[in-house]
Amino acid sequence: MRRYVITAAVVLLVAIGVLSGRHMALSLSASQAPGHSFRISGTAAGLMPGKAVPLTVTVTNPDAQPIRVTSTTVTAQAAGRDCPSSLLAITSFTGTPQTIVPARGHADIHLSITLSVQASDACRRVSFPLSFTGRAEQWQ
Amino acid sequence: MNLNIRKPLITTAIAGGIVAVSATAAFAFWTATGTGSGTATTADSSTDLTITQNAFNGSALVPGGAAQAVSGTIANANTFAVPITSFVASVAVDSTHAQAGCSAAWYSVPTLTPPASVPAGGSANFSGTVKLNDTVGTNQDACKGATVTLTYTAS
Amino acid sequence: MIGRTAAAALAGVALAAVATNPASAYWRATGSGSGTVTTSTGATKVITVALSSGTGRSIKATGAAGLSPTYNPAVTVTLCKVNSWPCPAASVAATLTATATAGTPSYTASSGNLNGVTVWGQASQLETSGWRDYSTIAGPITG
Numbered sequence: 413m414r415r416y417v418i419t420a421a422v423v424l425l426v427a428i429g430v431l432s433g434r435h436m437a438l439s440l441s442a443s444q445a446p447g448h449s450f451r452i453s454g455t456a457a458g459l460m461p462g463k464a465v466p467l468t469v470t471v472t473n474p475d476a477q478p479i480r481v482t483s484t485t486v487t488a489q490a491a492g493r494d495c496p497s498s499l500l501a502i503t504s505f506t507g508t509p510q511t512i513v514p515a516r517g518h519a520d521i522h523l524s525i526t527l528s529v530q531a532s533d534a535c536r537r538v539s540f541p542l543s544f545t546g547r548a549e550q551w552q
Numbered sequence: 553m554n555l556n557i558r559k560p561l562i563t564t565a566i567a568g569g570i571v572a573v574s575a576t577a578a579f580a581f582w583t584a585t586g587t588g589s590g591t592a593t594t595a596d597s598s599t600d601l602t603i604t605q606n607a608f609n610g611s612a613l614v615p616g617g618a619a620q621a622v623s624g625t626i627a628n629a630n631t632f633a634v635p636i637t638s639f640v641a642s643v644a645v646d647s648t649h650a651q652a653g654c655s656a657a658w659y660s661v662p663t664l665t666p667p668a669s670v671p672a673g674g675s676a677n678f679s680g681t682v683k684l685n686d687t688v689g690t691n692q693d694a695c696k697g698a699t700v701t702l703t704y705t706a707s
Numbered sequence: 708m709i710g711r712t713a714a715a716a717l718a719g720v721a722l723a724a725v726a727t728n729p730a731s732a733y734w735r736a737t738g739s740g741s742g743t744v745t746t747s748t749g750a751t752k753v754i755t756v757a758l759s760s761g762t763g764r765s766i767k768a769t770g771a772a773g774l775s776p777t778y779n780p781a782v783t784v785t786l787c788k789v790n791s792w793p794c795p796a797a798s799v800a801a802t803l804t805a806t807a808t809a810g811t812p813s814y815t816a817s818s819g820n821l822n823g824v825t826v827w828g829q830a831s832q833l834e835t836s837g838w839r840d841y842s843t844i845a846g847p848i849t850g
Contacts, residue, residue, distance in 0.1 A: 452588035459594040461734050462631030462672060471586060479584060488592065500592065525592055529632045529672070533735050537596040546586040598736040605742020612747035614837030624742060634736045649746075682744050689785075689793025691841035697748035707737040 448475055450513065452484065452544035459500075459527040467502065467523040469544065473513035479548040481511045484521055489541040494534035501526045505546075512551050601634065601670065602627040603678075603704045613700070616686030619662050623679045626706055628670035638707045639666035641680065646699045653694035658685050666706060678704070749838035750777045756784060756830035757812075758848045766818045766850045770842065772807035772832050778840075779833040780807040782814045786826040790844065800826045807832070821850035 454469035467486070473479050484505040488497040503523045505511075513519040527535070603626050610620030628634050643659045650656070660683055667676030682702065684695065755770040768784040784803040787794035803816035814830075827846035833839050 448582050448584035450584055450586035452586045454588075454590040456590075456592040457595075459592060460598060460631060465592075467592070469590075475584070481586075482583075484586075491594075527594060531594075531734060533733060535594055536734065538594050540592040540594075542590040542592055544586070544588040544590065547583060548586060549583045550581040598734060601736050601738025603738055603740025605740065608742065608744045610744075612745045614747045614749065615839065617747075617837050620744065622742065622744060624740070626738065628736065630734075630736055632734055635733055654746075684746060686839070688839075691792075693749075693752055693838070693840060695746050696838065698746040700744045700746060701741050702744060703739060703741040705737070705739040707735065 448479075448550070450474065450479060450546070450548060452546050454486070454523075454542065454544065456525045459525065461527050461529040461531045464524045464526045467525040469505070469521040469523055470518050471511070471513050471521060471546065471548070472518040473548075474516060476515050478512055478514050478517075478551040480507075480551040481505065481513060481519070481521065481546060481548045482507045484523075484544060484546040486523065486525075487543050487545075489543070491535065491538035491540040494532060495538055495540070497540060499528045499531050499535065500540060501528070513548070598632075598634075599629045601706055602629070603706060605702065605704065613659075613682070613684040615658070615684050615692050615695075617684065619681035619683035621679065622682055622702065623677065624704070625675045625677055626667060626670050627675040628672060631672050633669050633672050635669040636666045636706050639664060639678065639704065641702045641704050643682075644701045644703065645695070646701070649694055649698035654692070654698045655695075656700075658687055658692060658695065659683070659700055660685055661702065747836055747838070749836045750834045750840075752840040752842075753778070754782065754830050754832050754840050754842045756828050756842045756845045758786075758826070758828045758845045760848065760850060761817050764820045764823055764850045766801070766821055766826060766828070766848060768803055768805075768816045768818075768828055768830065768845075769812040770814060770830055771811075772813040772830070773834070773840075774807055774809060774813075775835075777835055778807070779835065781805075782807055782816070782830055782832050784816050784828055784830045786818060786821075786828050788824055788826055790827045790847070792829060792844065794829075800824050818850065823849060825849045 451472040454467055456465050456467040459465050471481055486502045488500045490496045502525045505521045511519055605624035641661045641664055643656045645654050645656045662681050664680035666678045670676045753773045756768050759767050761767040772782050774780050782805045785794050786800040788798045788800050800821055801818040805814035805816040807813040825847050827844050829844050830842040831839055
């Protein structure tokens, strides 16, 4: 009888410990844990009106754990007064194909950027600045 | 008797609880945000237009004869339409006849009509006329049988 | 392959009116290409001229010329006070005409009294093809 009381007590202590850990883990889920950010970069060249040009976006993961990229969005700024950002059509990434960036590594996402046929001659040999934002989650 | 039954039950309960909690703990994870910048650069130039003249099927030129028709196409391999704002033709005489005294200045292109624009990935027609002017009093025999090359430039 | 001569003349028509778009309104492209046009070979030139003194300080022109159907038998001879061709209007001493026949010489034409002027001469006739053939220059000769 005593043996089982000791066993039950041990079990109770283990349960309490695990449940406490579970509580802590739940409070951390879906949070922006400090130190878990990543970098995005990319360039495209040779844009001409009506021509879809590859935009290779490189995601660099400085973390010690791999991440899965869930979205990447690109916004452009104007390249001078005659070349508004509305002349550019850029695709975005929403998680497919599955893109895992290894710990302290990088991976490429392939997007496409097209200059409108409305672009005038004033937009030859100009550079549109691009801004990237993205989200990723920890990957097991 | 009761002890034998309880022990496996407790073991099962403990194992089940630990598995359940472990499974729940595995769904706790962090997400991260990324940022960065880059550039998109436009090309400096475009693909050249291609101009082709159809084989000449008018009458061979004689001095003072009627202007003869020439025609051809302008092809545009770009992904955008190209308007034609300038279309000119220059004339050259083959070297044999030029050295014999046939002057390219005796030939003229009285009319030259380009298309207004050439569609993206397509082509459009142009037409014109060419003639050999009669320079009265000047011997133009050196031009007999000469091959005249018209070079068209569009922009 | 026959090369292209350097004596090329710009004989073209540039569009006077540019489209309503201003210069920067579209992405430009340029191009060029070429084609050939043939010139008639015509007929072989046969006309010649020789000058001699005639009576009364006249000049006589004789020579060979082509006949129908390849040639127009009407022959024109220009006597020029200078050896410069085409003869400047003020230097024309006389313009003679004749009709070629199947004889030797094909044609003969005489001027009036030229008062002892010194002239050079050139004969010409039309081909049916449209070409005008010119003889080599004869002279000088004094009438």
